[in-house]
Amino acid sequence: MTMTYDAAIIGAGAGGLSAAARLVAAGKKVLVLEAKDRVGGRASSEQIDGFTVNIGAIAIERGNVFEETFTALGVPLDVREPDPPTVFRIDGKLINVSTGGGWGMLLGTFTKQAAKIGAKFADARKGDLPEDALTTAEWLAKYTKNETVHAIFRNLCAAIFAVNSDELPARAFLTYFALKGAFKRFGFCPRGTVGLWNDLAAAIVARGGEIWTDASVTALRTENGVVTGLDVHRQGETQRIQARTVISNIGPHATIALAGESVLGAEYVAQARQTLRPSANIVLNFATQTRIVDAPGLVTFGRTRRLCNLGELTATCPELAPPGWYLYVAYAVPRPAIGDFDEKAEIEASLQDLRDEFPGFDQVAKILSIRVMRGEWPAQRSVSGFDLPQDTPLANLWNVGDAVKDYGDGGVQACALTGLLASQKAVAFLDGTTEAAHG
Numbered sequence: 001m002t003m004t005y006d007a008a009i010i011g012a013g014a015g016g017l018s019a020a021a022r023l024v025a026a027g028k029k030v031l032v033l034e035a036k037d038r039v040g041g042r043a044s045s046e047q048i049d050g051f052t053v054n055i056g057a058i059a060i061e062r063g064n065v066f067e068e069t070f071t072a073l074g075v076p077l078d079v080r081e082p083d084p085p086t087v088f089r090i091d092g093k094l095i096n097v098s099t100g101g102g103w104g105m106l107l108g109t110f111t112k113q114a115a116k117i118g119a120k121f122a123d124a125r126k127g128d129l130p131e132d133a134l135t136t137a138e139w140l141a142k143y144t145k146n147e148t149v150h151a152i153f154r155n156l157c158a159a160i161f162a163v164n165s166d167e168l169p170a171r172a173f174l175t176y177f178a179l180k181g182a183f184k185r186f187g188f189c190p191r192g193t194v195g196l197w198n199d200l201a202a203a204i205v206a207r208g209g210e211i212w213t214d215a216s217v218t219a220l221r222t223e224n225g226v227v228t229g230l231d232v233h234r235q236g237e238t239q240r241i242q243a244r245t246v247i248s249n250i251g252p253h254a255t256i257a258l259a260g261e262s263v264l265g266a267e268y269v270a271q272a273r274q275t276l277r278p279s280a281n282i283v284l285n286f287a288t289q290t291r292i293v294d295a296p297g298l299v300t301f302g303r304t305r306r307l308c309n310l311g312e313l314t315a316t317c318p319e320l321a322p323p324g325w326y327l328y329v330a331y332a333v334p335r336p337a338i339g340d341f342d343e344k345a346e347i348e349a350s351l352q353d354l355r356d357e358f359p360g361f362d363q364v365a366k367i368l369s370i371r372v373m374r375g376e377w378p379a380q381r382s383v384s385g386f387d388l389p390q391d392t393p394l395a396n397l398w399n400v401g402d403a404v405k406d407y408g409d410g411g412v413q414a415c416a417l418t419g420l421l422a423s424q425k426a427v428a429f430l431d432g433t434t435e436a437a438h439g
């Protein structure tokens with residue numbers, strides 16, 4: 001059986017579903033193909049022993065393009081915002097930067113150079129940014145040697161970008177914190193992050209879109225420099241789908257594998273190999289019956305081995321845990337986060353940090369899961385500052401997701417923007433307004 005769609009979307013992650021939402025809003029006939037039995041990709045959730053545990057993203061930024069994607073289909077964004085959203089925990093003490101002197105006050109506790117660092121953020125806001133090659137750690141070392149300040153910056157790099165501060169361009173760090181969202185306002189979904197994607201998926205279907213789960217795309221079909229369709233393996237059979245445009249949410253390397261290197265060309269293949277830098281992180285989900293930290297939002301740590309931040313989700317969303325339980329997620333970033341590392345040793349270092357931060361941790365914590373996000377299922381398909389363009393050598397094929405982000409962007413917000421931009425390119429192609437469509 002052959003079917004024709006305006007757009008076929010490979011993968012129902014943040015980028016793929018955002019693109020699908022925009023395309024159905026534009027009146028296009030859309031098919032989303034997802035290999036797993038659930039939507040959301042690396043921003044989804046699973047059930048473990050009566051707890052709703054997130055796989056990946058938990059903090060969903062309010063406002064901007066992510067929320068607009070939901071608004072475009074009339075779907076309310078079901079998140080609860082913690083107040084305060086973020087605190088720091090330095091030497092066992094909680095510091096709330098949303099009151100009082102903010103960042104300046106925090107850094108001023110540890111270094112006389114706080115004002116100078118603050119001035120550099122102000123310069124960044126005016127467009128004065130360091131050159132690409134300088135890492136965040138090198139940039140910071142120009143102003144201070146203070147170990148706690150370096151640890152705070154390392155843990156911010158780890159929490160937002162899933163890398164160490166010597167793996168992230170200072171330019172990307174400053175672009176994010178001075179010019180972009182910087183997670184100032186965010187919330188948690190009381191049904192787990194998958195709840196948001198289930199809401200958006202239902203609205204896509206209500207507008208005539210189709211979403212097939214347990215449907216793995218096995219090949220991209222091309223002819224004369226354009227994609228004509230794809231092969232999908234589903235319910236034990238391979239089916240051919242015809243599509244006028246294709247949006248891929250599986251990362252450029254996997255997209256190349258589906259189309260074939262010769263089809264996308266040596267230059268694009270080499271660009272993907274040279275540019276993309278996937279990074280890893282470690283997610284520790286655990287629960288306690290007595291609260292171990294009194295902060296409703298995300299807690300960023302100071303000097304640790306690997307642990308960067310932690311959130312007690314039940315402070316805002318008690319329904320994520322059975323009665324009487326507190327549910328936490330802690331994030332750690334290995335050294336190095338880009339490239340190979342000893343998984344067992346990195347998990348142990350992360351657990352040791354939790355034991356140091358919370359004496360008696362082993363006695364009170366019920367570990368629900370420890371996941372190392374790497375390889376095919378990474379923390380970031382490419383670190384901020386090392387993204388590919390969304391366009392491919394094929395006129396009607398674009399990538400979305402966290403390997404093709406806008407410079408210095410991060411999180412599902414960044415993926416939603418890739419979805420919006422790809423949908424606009426697809427609509428232009430479909431409506432015949434691009435050169436390629438006329439050609």
Ligand SMILES: Cc1cc2nc3c(=O)[nH]c(=O)nc-3n(C[C@H](O)[C@H](O)[C@H](O)COP(=O)(O)OP(=O)(O)OC[C@H]3O[C@@H](n4cnc5c(N)ncnc54)[C@H](O)[C@@H]3O)c2cc1C
Nearest residue numbers: 011013014015035041042056057058059217401402411412
């Ligand atoms: C531990 C962790 C914590 C994070 N925390 C946050 C956070 O708090 N806030 C935030 O904003 N961001 C966070 N992020 C980042 C965010 O989760 C990711 O950047 C985002 O979810 C990636 O989405 P994506 O669009 O790249 O798609 P992906 O999530 O990569 O989805 C791709 C989809 O394609 C499917 N697929 C693959 N191959 C095929 C195929 N051949 N056929 C069909 N389907 C296929 C996969 O099953 C998957 O569902 C976190 C990430 C991690 C790992």
